[in-house]
Amino acid sequence: MSEHILKATGRSVEGKGASRRLRRAASIPAIVYGGTAAPQPIQLDHEKIWLASQNEWFYASIISLDIDGKVESVLLRDMQRHPFKQIIMHLDFLRVDANQTLRAAVPLHFLNVEKSPAGKSADVVVTHELNEVTVSCLPKDLPEFIEVDLAKLAVGDIVHLSELKLPAGVELPELKLGKEHDVAVVIAKHGRVETEEAAVDTTEVPAVKAAKKDDK
Template sequence: MTDLFTLEAEVRTDLGKGASRRLRHANKVPAILYGEEKEPVSLTLAHNKVVRAQQEEAFYTQVLTLVIGGEKVECVVKDMQRHPFKPQVMHLDFLRVDASHPIHSNVPVHFVNEEAATKKGGTIAHHIAEIAVTCLPGNLPEFIEVDVADIEVGQTLHLSDVKFPEGVTSDELAKGESHDQAVVTLNAPKGGSDEASEEAAAE
């Protein structure tokens, strides 16, 4: 865990819309921490620290550490509200995690070796950008890599073709074969057969 994902937080007792507005004017971000059958705790964090941290893709998927009154609490981001047009974080929801309890999270997909795939004459079409997974907090990956080097023109890779890290399982695959989502297709060149892409789109 890097210092970037360790954030100082203060407990707040002044609640309500007016209080939240005052906090934002003071460059603070209102937040709430809940989960693990404990009482929710209302917090504030420094806006500049949050903005810096959330620029990293891993901020949304990795276990973070909140330091509250000297106590370290491990958690994940469950929701973030942004200002509709200003570069401002309006509110954060954090969910406590326990090292021994599995968690559900959406992990981004990184596609690799696309250049090798497209040299075969087709074009790559991504069908998903993230995958819902279940794992222990310590096994939560920053991203899931999908290697398309061996994909053939007209072929579609599905969730069942993805190599998941040890201890990580797909929430969709756990529901059965009918939930084996299309992940990526190497479409045939324009004018050629595009049946695989159409099938993937139908899914």
């Protein structure tokens, strides 16, 4: 697991007015909470955080947050964005205890689909039913992503949640809820089936219109 370090500064003034002033000064108001310590308001440099937010790790990795020289391990829990401007409005970070199991959403990386029998077939559609999964593990075991090797994927195959290869120490809580929660992650099916169904629908429309016209 790579180490990702972000720098922040503590802030003593809170409220909407203070947050607006921070944003005008190209800073992001944020909060760090959780654990035994009290919630701590902080501020971060918008440009640096915006660049960090373009990376996958920002959303699914343990972050070393340097607050005025004191480093805390945190996870991003919430991000508020401006509805149409490229501005991050607020961030929530959760403190992480190295000895306590946590839950986090981890992205899936799909590999080798173009080499698979399904990927080589022109009339086959490979759909990703999930792009991330929620895992349970200790902070040191949290993966930045989980690889799904589709090299052997054939037409008609379905890759289920239980078939994912997880790193050591990582579990999928969803699978403990019963077999019905072992959902599909990837499906490979013939694309022409959908095309034929669409063709049937379009040919029926004129016939229905003609029938209605004859009834008048």
